Amino acid sequence: MANSTAPPISTQVAHPSPSFRLRSESLNSLRLRRVFDLFDRNGDGEITIEEICQALDRLGLGADPAELTSTVTAYIRPGAAGLAFDDFQSLHRTLGDALFGDPPSGGEAAEEEDMLEAFNVFDENGDGFISAKELQIVLDKLGLPDGQSIDRVHQMICSVDRDRDGLVDFSEFKHMMRTITVQSN
Template structure:
């Protein structure tokens, strides 16, 4: 259940920004560790409520709630006997915040949504004019920028297009691109 603190934080600071997501699990873990270490100002491997409050304040992420609400939220993730969040507790808190703000629980389709978003971004790289299709000319330009020798021969580029062009219109739409990428994976 969302508390007033989490709702206020969500409404005033994140605005469902997709940039908060880190797509690479190894980068996510590394960056999360760095954030933990920055919050852990006394370097005792535990983040206290005071350290989190101070860090949020320095980042300009003031919530519209009082300190007791924030303390209550954080303490719900602190294991009995600890004075604050260990790194493992911090990871669990981060996942909970991510799920709350972005509505995505990995076991229930989050990966598929992220894969779709990644494919859309990749498609946009090839679809230079934004018309929703990848033409042979667009593919040739991208291949050239990437240094592929196939870019030098339009015939080869057209063969690449025709190999995935299911509806035979001479260009690749997003569905054809998606099917091709999933086949390659």
């Protein structure tokens, strides 16, 4: 739970990414879960301030450890060593509100736009389909172990490939994204 005495969040970001907070809750949760898992280097279900500093450094976004500590500590539950996924979501939501104001809205058209943006991340060659090789490349870039086995990637494709053509089209991708529920550890 976020502490009501959390220090104000600095909003001095030059040009924050418009995809910091997507309109689609399932896309946001999935993406945030992936980020959480990447930051949680030891896999203990918590992200420590040290792990956040290391991740930001690897991304070339070095942060002042003292400032980061003062902001993040307010979101760490008493007795915990770091942020649990729910705490991380609260911090992300607060940062989004501080940087962008109210959560984005816009109905189905806006959600469709977000899904197309996410789909295009995977569709590297722009042909309108996600192949096993494209999925493997993205999973590898994210540092996810599923990307190390092409057999596992093919299984992932088959699990959402409703027309059985070996590719994921945008319709199949949307269906998959709308049925995803992200669970915290």
